[in-house]
Amino acid sequence: MKLALLSDIHANIQAFDACLSHAHAQGAQQFALLGDLVGYGANPLEVLDRVQTLAAGGALIIKGNHDEMAVTPPAEVAHVGSSTAAWTHAQLSPGQHSFLDHLPLTLQQGAVLLVHASVNDPERWRYVTDVRSASASLDAAADRPEVRYVFGGHVHHQTLYYRGAGAGLMPFKPTPGVAVPVPRHRHWLATVGSVGQPRDGNPQAMYALFDADKAQLTFLRVSYDHYAAAAAIRRAGLPAYFADRLEAGQ
Amino acid sequence: MKLLQPNAQLDGFTIEECIHSGGMAHIYRVRYTEGAHDPGFALAMKIPRMTAGDGAETIVSFEVEHQIMQVLSGPHVPRFVAAGDLENVPYLVMEYVPGRTLAHWLETPERPDAAEIARLGAAVAQAAHSLHQQNTVHLDLKPANVLIRSDGSAVLLDFGLSCNALYPDLLAEQLRKAVGSPAWIAPEQVVGVRGDPRSDIFAIGVMLYELATGELPFGAPQTPGGLRQRLWMDPPPPRKLRPDLPEWLQEIILRCLEPEAAKRYPSAAHLAFDLRHPEQVTVTALGRNTAGTGFGTHFKRWLKAAGMHYQPSPLPAQKIEEVPIIMVAIPHKDVSDATLYSLRQAVARSLGTRPGARLACVTVISTNQTNSTSDDKSETSVHRRYLTNLRQWAQPLDMPGHQTSYHVLESGDVAQALLNYATGNQVSLIVMGAATHGMKMQRFANTVPIKVAMDAPCTVILVKQALPFELLIEQAAKLKPMWNRDLDAPF
Numbered sequence: 001m002k003l004a005l006l007s008d009i010h011a012n013i014q015a016f017d018a019c020l021s022h023a024h025a026q027g028a029q030q031f032a033l034l035g036d037l038v039g040y041g042a043n044p045l046e047v048l049d050r051v052q053t054l055a056a057g058g059a060l061i062i063k064g065n066h067d068e069m070a071v072t073p074p075a076e077v078a079h080v081g082s083s084t085a086a087w088t089h090a091q092l093s094p095g096q097h098s099f100l101d102h103l104p105l106t107l108q109q110g111a112v113l114l115v116h117a118s119v120n121d122p123e124r125w126r127y128v129t130d131v132r133s134a135s136a137s138l139d140a141a142a143d144r145p146e147v148r149y150v151f152g153g154h155v156h157h158q159t160l161y162y163r164g165a166g167a168g169l170m171p172f173k174p175t176p177g178v179a180v181p182v183p184r185h186r187h188w189l190a191t192v193g194s195v196g197q198p199r200d201g202n203p204q205a206m207y208a209l210f211d212a213d214k215a216q217l218t219f220l221r222v223s224y225d226h227y228a229a230a231a232a233i234r235r236a237g238l239p240a241y242f243a244d245r246l247e248a249g250q
Numbered sequence: 251m252k253l254l255q256p257n258a259q260l261d262g263f264t265i266e267e268c269i270h271s272g273g274m275a276h277i278y279r280v281r282y283t284e285g286a287h288d289p290g291f292a293l294a295m296k297i298p299r300m301t302a303g304d305g306a307e308t309i310v311s312f313e314v315e316h317q318i319m320q321v322l323s324g325p326h327v328p329r330f331v332a333a334g335d336l337e338n339v340p341y342l343v344m345e346y347v348p349g350r351t352l353a354h355w356l357e358t359p360e361r362p363d364a365a366e367i368a369r370l371g372a373a374v375a376q377a378a379h380s381l382h383q384q385n386t387v388h389l390d391l392k393p394a395n396v397l398i399r400s401d402g403s404a405v406l407l408d409f410g411l412s413c414n415a416l417y418p419d420l421l422a423e424q425l426r427k428a429v430g431s432p433a434w435i436a437p438e439q440v441v442g443v444r445g446d447p448r449s450d451i452f453a454i455g456v457m458l459y460e461l462a463t464g465e466l467p468f469g470a471p472q473t474p475g476g477l478r479q480r481l482w483m484d485p486p487p488p489r490k491l492r493p494d495l496p497e498w499l500q501e502i503i504l505r506c507l508e509p510e511a512a513k514r515y516p517s518a519a520h521l522a523f524d525l526r527h528p529e530q531v532t533v534t535a536l537g538r539n540t541a542g543t544g545f546g547t548h549f550k551r552w553l554k555a556a557g558m559h560y561q562p563s564p565l566p567a568q569k570i571e572e573v574p575i576i577m578v579a580i581p582h583k584d585v586s587d588a589t590l591y592s593l594r595q596a597v598a599r600s601l602g603t604r605p606g607a608r609l610a611c612v613t614v615i616s617t618n619q620t621n622s623t624s625d626d627k628s629e630t631s632v633h634r635r636y637l638t639n640l641r642q643w644a645q646p647l648d649m650p651g652h653q654t655s656y657h658v659l660e661s662g663d664v665a666q667a668l669l670n671y672a673t674g675n676q677v678s679l680i681v682m683g684a685a686t687h688g689m690k691m692q693r694f695a696n697t698v699p700i701k702v703a704m705d706a707p708c709t710v711i712l713v714k715q716a717l718p719f720e721l722l723i724e725q726a727a728k729l730k731p732m733w734n735r736d737l738d739a740p741f
């Protein structure tokens with residue numbers, strides 16, 4: 001069974017569609033959306049339409065911090081992250097608010113545990129950026145002994161953390177397109193990167209494909225029309241900064 | 251797991267005989283029980299010894315070898331066939347490669363001569379290079395893990411401690427103790443650095459030292475302190491133990507054994523190149539010395555070594571790509587000065603961006619230019635003349651830090667001779683004139699540059715003659731007086 005893992009779509013319909021069709025072409029049979037469906041981008045309506053169709057088809061969907069903010073936008077714009085929340089909120093229908101509001105923070109399917117940020121207090125949206133924070137997240141999953149894989153997003157980078165011969169967790173930078181063996185007798189934590197807001201200087205969208213039968217995880221990069229996504233942001237009157245960063249992938 | 255008897259069956263394979271019974275694994279000759287899927291080559295099955303007392307390391311080694319064997323390809327590794335599940339019976343089935351391990355050459359009482367040592371070493375280096383190009387570093391090269399086929403080529407075995415940069419390294423951990431075989435492992439491995447292709451070059455150096463002298467350069471230390479010695483200590487020069495050994499061979503061996511990886515050959519292809527062209531090796535004090543390294547030098551290095559610690563390495567393939575062997579084909583007739591000039595410019599540009607690159611200047615002469623009856627047409631005097639031309643061509647390049655060698659090839663087929671040379675020496679970039687090597691044949695599609703570009707194993711730069719020559723002279727006169735000297739070169 002091939003499970004496509006898409007996170008941090010950020011209302012970028014161009015990137016989302018490109019990744020979905022790429023995953024279909026790769027033989028993905030199930031989809032998991034790891035939160036931050038909206039925020040920053042210009043097409044929250046279209047993205048949520050797609051998401052709700054996927055949900056009806058059995059996709060696994062969890063909540064991210066931007067989804068929470070879109071339901072209850074902060075009264076004051078405290079930082080760049082929350083600056084589009086009110087705009088997003090205004091675009092969405094009450095039904096969509098309710099859909100986002102009812103998303104779970106974590107979901108488990110067999111050996112796979114999905115979380116937007118960290119398993120350790122998922123509602124606090126901790127960033128998994130190093131061995132220490134990755135260990136904290138993986139350790140918090142220890143009370144579910146059948147869990148071998150923790151997949152998340154939030155940090156917009158693709159990294160795999162693993163336990164080898166030693167006790168400590170090790171970070172690994174994957175090469176896109178290489179199927180990495182992730183045997184079930186070990187514990188793995190992956191941050192799958194961002195579909196709609198890549199920030200490593202490469203504008204290509206990121207997602208990952210987990211093949212449960214072969215126990216392989218493939219991190220992927222997909223080209224999409226990021227100029228169109230940036231143009232949509234400018235047209236919507238959102239801060240130009242969000243358009244610029246899509247063009248630069250930063 | 252206990253020893254399997256002949257005719258025992260496992261997962262569709264029938265055991266024929268046990269061919270190796272080591273501390274880590276049993277190796278059997280096997281065949282498919284059904285006989286239906288004949289793969290066209292003989293099979294061997296490796297079953298790791300795992301008993302209740304075995305630590306996680308045996309399991310990890312099995313996983314690592316499985317992971318890496320699945321993705322390696324080419325003539326220098328056994329072909330991968332099948333693997334058993336770790337949760338049931340772990341095993342690996344692979345191609346059985348007939349041949350003798352390098353240990354065979356060490357077991358005989360007589361030491362091989364320099365030419366044979368160079369031949370064996372070049373075969374191993376070529377195999378290691380092929381591995382490095384696939385982003386894999388072996389990290390446990392030793393005589394028992396190197397098989398020499400009857401055609402002289404090498405096959406590397408046992409990837410249980412190897413490292414493939416495209417996969418998580420299950421054996422890596424910060425502050426981890428060294429993994430590998432004490433006699434052969436490189437200094438950086440002692441402090442936990444995994445993934446540097448130059449670690450394999452060190453191990454090849456240890457094997458060359460053994461082949462040459464019958465001794466291990468650093469013994470087989472049993473303690474961490476003994477292992478750390480190689481971080482700062484040079485072994486006794488091989489010629490101290492075997493005075494008849496040529497200086498060039500000692501130069502090569504000791505360069506492989508430099509404690510600092512940066513002072514070793516930058517890639518296994520460079521090492522193979524020197525072993526194949528002993529006459530081109532520049533012998534330094536390293537090759538001549540028979541006294542050994544003094545206390546002062548060792549003490550300074552010892553201080554430096556005290557600070558060495560774990561650091562991750564970049565992708566091996568990327569690393570060796572940065573130190574290519576660049577080959578330039580220099581025509582010796584029907585060539586304009588402007589073309590020779592443009593070729594030199596192109597070579598200077600190609601080398602300039604690659605500090606560790608080495609340059610091979612090659613010219614192809616026809617076979618009927620030499621004969622043994624007339625003195626001035628004898629092979630040596632003809633070759634000497636062309637070698638001088640090549641040196642004169644390269645002289646203005648002035649390349650500190652770049653090794654350069656000169657080669658005259660005799661062949662009736664220029665393109666094929668260049669292609670063979672490039673393939674045989676793992677050349678990564680060919681620079682040649684776009685319109686030379688067959689100027690008279692321009693109207694036919696199959697000119698030498700086209701044929702080389704189509705069939706080359708690597709990138710080819712076809713150099714066009716630069717500016718009109720008169721204009722060039724004007725510019726040269728304005729810029730640098732030295733340029734005029736080039737232009738007067740006697741071609």
